[in-house]
Amino acid sequence: MKNGGIPNEMKLELQIKMNPSLYLRDPEQSELGKNIIKHSIQLIHDNGFEAFTFKKLAESIGTTEAGVYRYFENKHKLLIYIISWYWGWIQFQLNYQTNNIKDPIIKLKKVITLLSTNVEDDITTGHVDESQLHQILISEGSKAYLTNHVEKDNQQQFFKPYKDLCNAVGDIILECNPKYKYPHSLASTIIEMAHLQNFFMNHLPSLTDFSKSKSESEIIKYLEDLVFNAIRD
Amino acid sequence: MKNGGIPNEMKLELQIKMNPSLYLRDPEQSELGKNIIKHSIQLIHDNGFEAFTFKKLAESIGTTEAGVYRYFENKHKLLIYIISWYWGWIQFQLNYQTNNIKDPIIKLKKVITLLSTNVEDDITTGHVDESQLHQILISEGSKAYLTNHVEKDNQQQFFKPYKDLCNAVGDIILECNPKYKYPHSLASTIIEMAHLQNFFMNHLPSLTDFSKSKSESEIIKYLEDLVFNAIRD
DNA sequence: TTATTTATGATAGTAATACTATTATTTGAA
DNA sequence: TTCAAATAATAGTATTACTATCATAAATAA
Numbered sequence: 001m002k003n004g005g006i007p008n009e010m011k012l013e014l015q016i017k018m019n020p021s022l023y024l025r026d027p028e029q030s031e032l033g034k035n036i037i038k039h040s041i042q043l044i045h046d047n048g049f050e051a052f053t054f055k056k057l058a059e060s061i062g063t064t065e066a067g068v069y070r071y072f073e074n075k076h077k078l079l080i081y082i083i084s085w086y087w088g089w090i091q092f093q094l095n096y097q098t099n100n101i102k103d104p105i106i107k108l109k110k111v112i113t114l115l116s117t118n119v120e121d122d123i124t125t126g127h128v129d130e131s132q133l134h135q136i137l138i139s140e141g142s143k144a145y146l147t148n149h150v151e152k153d154n155q156q157q158f159f160k161p162y163k164d165l166c167n168a169v170g171d172i173i174l175e176c177n178p179k180y181k182y183p184h185s186l187a188s189t190i191i192e193m194a195h196l197q198n199f200f201m202n203h204l205p206s207l208t209d210f211s212k213s214k215s216e217s218e219i220i221k222y223l224e225d226l227v228f229n230a231i232r233d
Numbered sequence: 234m235k236n237g238g239i240p241n242e243m244k245l246e247l248q249i250k251m252n253p254s255l256y257l258r259d260p261e262q263s264e265l266g267k268n269i270i271k272h273s274i275q276l277i278h279d280n281g282f283e284a285f286t287f288k289k290l291a292e293s294i295g296t297t298e299a300g301v302y303r304y305f306e307n308k309h310k311l312l313i314y315i316i317s318w319y320w321g322w323i324q325f326q327l328n329y330q331t332n333n334i335k336d337p338i339i340k341l342k343k344v345i346t347l348l349s350t351n352v353e354d355d356i357t358t359g360h361v362d363e364s365q366l367h368q369i370l371i372s373e374g375s376k377a378y379l380t381n382h383v384e385k386d387n388q389q390q391f392f393k394p395y396k397d398l399c400n401a402v403g404d405i406i407l408e409c410n411p412k413y414k415y416p417h418s419l420a421s422t423i424i425e426m427a428h429l430q431n432f433f434m435n436h437l438p439s440l441t442d443f444s445k446s447k448s449e450s451e452i453i454k455y456l457e458d459l460v461f462n463a464i465r466d
Numbered sequence: 467t468t469a470t471t472t473a474t475g476a477t478a479g480t481a482a483t484a485c486t487a488t489t490a491t492t493t494g495a496a
Numbered sequence: 497t498t499c500a501a502a503t504a505a506t507a508g509t510a511t512t513a514c515t516a517t518c519a520t521a522a523a524t525a526a
Contacts, residue, residue: 189422193426226459
């Protein structure tokens with residue numbers, strides 16, 4: 001046995017359900033597949049998506065290019081895969097953390113904090129480093145949809161996890177103020193700005209007002225101020 | 234003479250000052266150079282930046298790949314060039330349109346409208362189609378800085394026009410409310426969201442609340458609501 | 467147990483991309 | 497008219513993004 005004698009049904013591993021159209025062979029079902037995910041995250045995090053190639057990935061794993069191509073058609077689908085995984089994981093965290101909270105204001109604050117904070121690596125997901133994934137989302141997240149084939153990808157439901165999250169946040173916004181007119185736009189603004197203000201803070205600080213402390217808590221304060229002023233009656 | 238006998242000093246052409254580090258040879262100074270800009274905008278608009286190559290560009294102009302490389306080191310610098318040109322042009326429009334306006338609230342509204350509206354082609358800029366450029370900014374704008382060489386590019390002042398605009402908008406925000414704590418972050422939020430909500434509206438409409446009318450005026454209303462609630466005392 | 471599917475490894479090959487280099491020809495300014 | 501600069505034409509390289517083939521190892525079914 002490969003996992004040191006621990007029966008599969010005893011491992012407490014969090015599984016995120018993925019869209020099968022994203023892959024050719026399910027990477028969760030083999031060691032090679034899990035290595036592809038793990039090393040992709042590492043390489044994209046370290047060198048950016050443009051510099052990432054299946055050849056480098058194969059070398060880093062110790063397999064061949066053809067081996068990677070058996071799992072993913074191309075690097076763009078692999079990017080969408082790991083990004084979808086991230087949004088699924090965030091959705092899980094959101095449900096978990098807001099489970100017993102009644103006050104929608106507190107829920108919305110939780111959302112803002114969750115999206116803006118660089119999490120610790122979640123040990124219940126062996127082959128995924130959530131902290132690196134969060135960094136990838138900041139720098140590469142929008143590249144998933146900023147293509148000339150967005151609509152084709154959207155038809156195949158590639159952005160469902162993102163849209164589900166946006167809807168969930170929109171619902172919380174409506175709980176806070178049922179009359180607010182732009183719950184989805186405000187939700188997508190929160191999600192995108194949590195990442196973009198972080199990118200600006202670290203790389204183009206004059207586009208923000210966080211240059212002194214360079215801390216995530218400043219972004220959270222900005223977003224809370226923005227959001228709660230927008231939705232108050 | 235190529236321009237039909239009209240002396241150069243009589244042409245009323247708007248010139249945007251560009252950072253010379255962006256090019257090898259100034260494209261404004263020759264017909265070939267102007268063609269490179271014109272056809273680049275056309276091709277990136279039509280097929281997206283990923284599908285854009287110097288070979289296709291050369292073919293579309295009727296020159297060779299080597300000819301294009303004499304003007305621009307690579308396609309990324311060419312993208313930054315046309316994006317910088319756009320921000321320079323927007324800055325000019327902003328100064329022009331808010332020139333005699335005293336009320337900062339009206340100025341800020343002008344900014345939001347300017348950034349959110351797909352302009353008519355400006356005839357004072359012969360080889361540039363501003364309407365296509367606006368579409369390029371929506372789909373490709375963030376790719377200018379979402380790279381692993383942002384900081385190097387930033388050191389070379391490649392993002393100065395964008396930062397200048399952000400500062401100008403930040404100043405208007407402070408005129409509206411000198412106590413507002415996040416003028417730069419709010420400015421970059423306005424600029425980015427004017428484009429991103431437009432992209433979402435057209436390609437991933439469930440991320441917005443504009444799916445019915447799909448009109449820019451809805452985005453303007455959303456942004457005005459967001460901004461003026463954020464900055465009110 | 468053997469037979470057989472299935473995943474992987476190893477290797478090769480192609481078309482396109484992102485360049486660099488060389489030489490010849492044209493153009494336009496002094 | 498001369499001379500320098502810009503352009504055109506052509507060739508060539510390394511890398512990328514794939515596809516195809518065949519052998520072998522591991523899991524599984526008969």
